[in-house]
Amino acid sequence: MKVLVLGAGIVGVAAAWYLADAGHEVEVIDREAGAALGTSWANAGQMPGAGVLPWVSPAVPATILRHFGKVDAPYLIHLKPDPAIWLWAIGFLRNCTRARVTEITANLRRLAEFSLAETQALRAAENIIYDLSTRGILHTFAKAEGFDKAARAAAQEPEAARPRVLDRQAALALEPALAARPDMIAGALHYDRDESGDCNKFATGLAAAATRRGVRFNWGETVTDIIVENGRATGARTNAGEQRADVVVMCLGSASAPLTRRAGLRIPVYPVKGYAATIPVGPGAPDIAIMDRDIKAGILRIGDRLRIAGTAELAGYNTHLDTRRARALLAAMMKRFPEGGDASQAELWTGLRPMTPNCLPLLGETPLPGLMLNTGHGSLGWTLACGSGRVIAEIVSGRPAPVDMRGLQLRRLR
Numbered sequence: 001m002k003v004l005v006l007g008a009g010i011v012g013v014a015a016a017w018y019l020a021d022a023g024h025e026v027e028v029i030d031r032e033a034g035a036a037l038g039t040s041w042a043n044a045g046q047m048p049g050a051g052v053l054p055w056v057s058p059a060v061p062a063t064i065l066r067h068f069g070k071v072d073a074p075y076l077i078h079l080k081p082d083p084a085i086w087l088w089a090i091g092f093l094r095n096c097t098r099a100r101v102t103e104i105t106a107n108l109r110r111l112a113e114f115s116l117a118e119t120q121a122l123r124a125a126e127n128i129i130y131d132l133s134t135r136g137i138l139h140t141f142a143k144a145e146g147f148d149k150a151a152r153a154a155a156q157e158p159e160a161a162r163p164r165v166l167d168r169q170a171a172l173a174l175e176p177a178l179a180a181r182p183d184m185i186a187g188a189l190h191y192d193r194d195e196s197g198d199c200n201k202f203a204t205g206l207a208a209a210a211t212r213r214g215v216r217f218n219w220g221e222t223v224t225d226i227i228v229e230n231g232r233a234t235g236a237r238t239n240a241g242e243q244r245a246d247v248v249v250m251c252l253g254s255a256s257a258p259l260t261r262r263a264g265l266r267i268p269v270y271p272v273k274g275y276a277a278t279i280p281v282g283p284g285a286p287d288i289a290i291m292d293r294d295i296k297a298g299i300l301r302i303g304d305r306l307r308i309a310g311t312a313e314l315a316g317y318n319t320h321l322d323t324r325r326a327r328a329l330l331a332a333m334m335k336r337f338p339e340g341g342d343a344s345q346a347e348l349w350t351g352l353r354p355m356t357p358n359c360l361p362l363l364g365e366t367p368l369p370g371l372m373l374n375t376g377h378g379s380l381g382w383t384l385a386c387g388s389g390r391v392i393a394e395i396v397s398g399r400p401a402p403v404d405m406r407g408l409q410l411r412r413l414r
């Protein structure tokens with residue numbers, strides 16, 4: 001079958017590889033000059049399996065109120081007269097009940113663990129080098145109260161998903177760089193089978209591997225419309241002309257919703273802005289990937305660089321880099337790791353996460369025949385890209401999804 005993949009972020013590139021691997025003729029369109037130059041450029045690099053956490057949580061509403069309007073707020077809502085923001089935010093808050101969070105976490109974990117295994121198999125098959133760390137992800141807590149609560153919650157998880165619970169001493173033994181500020185570490189949870197690495201490097205390597213398998217990438221082409229004929233998606237219109245295909249796979253990240261809407265389909269994907277700061281590494285940089293649960297940001301050593309990435313801002317589609325927000329993140333990293341690197345050489349970045357209100361991606365066939373969705377991966381696009389790509393390739397090939405899709409099927413799309 002001829003398959004047209006729209007978007008060459010990590011999600012589109014992975015889908016293209018799996019589709020080519022399944023024997024399809026694959027063409028990819030992206031407006032940029034290469035792979036993963038959008039949101040997949042400078043994320044926190046964390047690839048959790050068992051340790052995957054959706055953003056929805058019963059604690060979120062109180063956190064939003066506590067930090068309302070602060071420049072370093074982990075969640076920030078710009079009060080705009082845009083109904084889409086409010087609809088999305090209401091849907092998100094509705095998913096913050098304990099029962100919904102338990103269900104969403106279970107569905108997400110199944111896909112994340114499947115995706116991690118797919119990533120491992122794929123990197124071995126294609127020999128992709130991307131500053132991989134297999135030391136796990138360390139979730140750190142500055143206050144005893146937060147640590148005790150998280151440790152109690154972790155004890156309720158299925159046995160295979162339980163982290164190692166480390167007191168301060170054990171956390172410092174695992175990651176000596178934390179000793180620079182022992183007052184900022186009450187304890188940690190270690191998900192020792194989770195991984196991390198540079199998403200952009202992986203995507204670039206995977207795009208090269210996909211090209212070797214016959215995938216054609218059309219760089220510098222902007223998709224303006226999905227072509228719909230006789231009630232079926234038959235291709236895409238771009239600034240360079242028209243491309244026809246048997247199946248169109250939507251992987252445009254945050255740009256997915258406006259384009260599918262033009263084709264008559266509303267999908268609940270909204271951009272949630274995040275920031276990153278990357279610095280040349282110093283002698284006091286941590287070696288293990290860290291998820292700081294107090295500031296809800298990831299800290300990652302990527303070769304000779306150290307990065308912090310996080311925060312969530314509902315600000316529409318604008319990609320303006322608010323340097324105050326990015327610098328607040330940088331300051332938080334330097335506070336924890338004063339010798340972590342050279343903050344004067346920080347590269348600041350912002351990206352839009354394609355988020356759904358329940359933090360689960362939209363994967364599979366749509367009410368519009370010929371159009372498939374592979375979007376809405378939110379804060380976990382790097383984590384879920386390979387698993388999602390494999391799911392899409394199997395469905396396009398007429399085979400059942402290779403992972404239990406309970407709770408992940410597309411529902412209620414109009």
Ligand SMILES: Cc1cc2nc3c(=O)[nH]c(=O)nc-3n(C[C@H](O)[C@H](O)[C@H](O)COP(=O)(O)OP(=O)(O)OC[C@H]3O[C@@H](n4cnc5c(N)ncnc54)[C@H](O)[C@@H]3O)c2cc1C
Pocket residue numbers: 006007008009010011012029030031032035036037038039040041042043044045046047221222223224251252253254255273274275276298309310311350351352353354375376377378379380381382383384
């Ligand atoms: C601060 C931050 C930290 C994060 N940390 C993590 C993490 O630790 N782990 C994790 O798993 N995920 C993380 N994420 C999320 C992850 O980065 C995203 O989920 C992922 O990059 C989304 O990939 P994508 O391919 O769907 O979208 P994108 O990477 O945005 O790709 C979409 C592509 O579509 C192209 N495009 C858009 N519109 C058009 C058009 N009209 N025509 C042609 N091309 C177009 C763009 O050029 C782009 O290449 C983080 C995100 C942020 C912002």
